[in-house]
Amino acid sequence: MAKTSMNEEYFDRSAYDNANRQMQLVKQGLPQDAVSVLAREVVRRLAFRMPRSEAPDTLPNPSEIELLCAALLSADEKAADKFIQAARRDGVKASAISSGYVAGAARKLGEMWDADRISFVDVTLACGKLYSIIRGLRHVLAPTFTAGREVRPALFALVPGETHTLGIEIATDHFRRDGWEVDMLVGLDHDMLISKADQRHYQAIVLVANSDRMMQPLTRLSLALRITQPLAHIIVAGSILDHHPDILHLVGAEAAMPDIETAAATLRELLGPAAI
Template sequence: MDDLGLLCDDGHLGLLLDRERAEEDRDVLAWLVEAEILPRLMLAHRSARSTLAAPLNDPDALAALLLNPEPFDLDGAVDSLLLSGLPLDRLLLDLLAPSARRLGSMWEEDTCDFLAVTEGLGRLQALTRRLCAGMERSARPTGRSVLLMPCPGETHIYGLSILASFFRESGWEVTNLGHSAADPAELLGEGWYDIIGLSLSCDVCAPALQALIPALRRASRNPSLFVLVGGPYFARTGADPAAFGADAYAPDAWSAPRLAEAALDRQTLTC
């Protein structure tokens, strides 16, 4: 009996010890959740809220978000702006394009890592392609064609993609050499283009543009080729497009197709 009683007492004691260990483990787990995990989750939640609550109508704020390594819903934030009543053309011209220029300036001024800028621009370009694809679907062809290209040596080509979309939305057939190594003189000599649009951002590239435009006119099959220039250089300096051999300056992508159409209509009336 004594041995049996001792065995029962030892078994009971073992159960008590197991229960105490389980309660201890739960207490430790509760402490970890309360003292470590919850504060970190709350901090992460506050950071996400502050990031998404940033004023996306400010190009500098958007540029900062694009450089932020933390994930955020860029598409959702931009869609919210559109749902709030911001027109798509203003979103592209007043927010996305200036943000791209800001990223490029930060790289040129060596205030930001090149890889971070590249990744930020990649996110911006993917968003722009999605937005512009919807804008272009309603286009009605006009039979007019435009060749778009950056000035030789130019690295800022994001704006050309937006410009190309505005021309396509207006029904133009667009050839964009922003990411192409094709020779524009050959294209102008082999095909027919009503307009050529050239973008210039950097002062150092201005002499190249002055030399390029007369050469493109000589190469063109179209003797009445209309040359349109644009970009931050002209906005910043107020330079006369005629000094470069161009016919007109377009201050933004919204006005460029209308300016080009008006120029061709005048040519038609003159003929």
């Protein structure tokens, strides 16, 4: 995994760059209404990462949030990065970066969007930067997202709106018979699926979709899980793979699971033999 130093802490440059690329592809490859839904998903998931035990004097004040939002809306692609770097240099803890600065900026951006103080283009640009920062800091921020959760090897989740359940049921049964401790979630709407997944810390999450119309809900689900499960590997499975050769980059996934015969090998390659 490529890492470079960011304020004496590990910064995952590869995850940061991949998130940037994903957001560019999303804006280029999906219609504007779909991009708007995805931008609101990022804002919502980040905005409600509220502080749990931070002392008030460690959290940013309104003027600092305004400055971060200005950096996110700036034409300078690195302005927001530099702002967060400066906060880390000043000794701001990772938990305060997540629940204070990032969450505060997401809430402020949402308010500005709802009040028509910023445009659709502005908010998608700012959301993309916030998302990339979170991905880059995923190793540092992960404990603030997954503290207290039981670790499980894998989750098989049917993308909300998908009605073909037989494939995911067969795959889950196949893995369980092979000794894997895997969970399965089917028939849930988007928010309920995220809520259920949040109860555990998964090493890998397999998202199953079949029809072409599932691209938007698949991408939305992947974005949300990238925020709530920052260290999980995302894998795409199902016949949707046949329709989109660049699906992994658009969804932001690490791997594809095209058939049951190679599925176990795909997971072992990502997680290692100790996962079962």
